[in-house]
Amino acid sequence: MSCAGQQITNFEKRAKRSSTAIANEMDLNKEKKEFIYAFLLERQENNYAQIKEKDLTEEEKSVIFAKSNKSMTEKLLTKFTREEAEKINGIIQKQQKKKRES
Numbered sequence: 001m002s003c004a005g006q007q008i009t010n011f012e013k014r015a016k017r018s019s020t021a022i023a024n025e026m027d028l029n030k031e032k033k034e035f036i037y038a039f040l041l042e043r044q045e046n047n048y049a050q051i052k053e054k055d056l057t058e059e060e061k062s063v064i065f066a067k068s069n070k071s072m073t074e075k076l077l078t079k080f081t082r083e084e085a086e087k088i089n090g091i092i093q094k095q096q097k098k099k100r101e102s
Helices: 003-026 030-051 058-076 082-101
Strands: none
Touching: 003 030, 003 082, 030 058, 058 082
């Protein structure tokens, strides 16, 4: 399997793990869980494509991630209330923090 293929698999695993955690914590229906999964997968793939094999500074990466977060919130607001979108963002941030600490 190619490196890109393995990376996509990792993206799928992360998106599934995050969407399941969000759906469980917020008691979401299957449709909203699938929306979050597809959305997170797309976000990870887009972020990776923008930073992959580019000699970017941490500041440049931060700009990409900030734009991605803004876009994420806007997209979440198409299916969720602002309060729900903020809760989703909080769950994702909590997961990312936990991963960095491990």
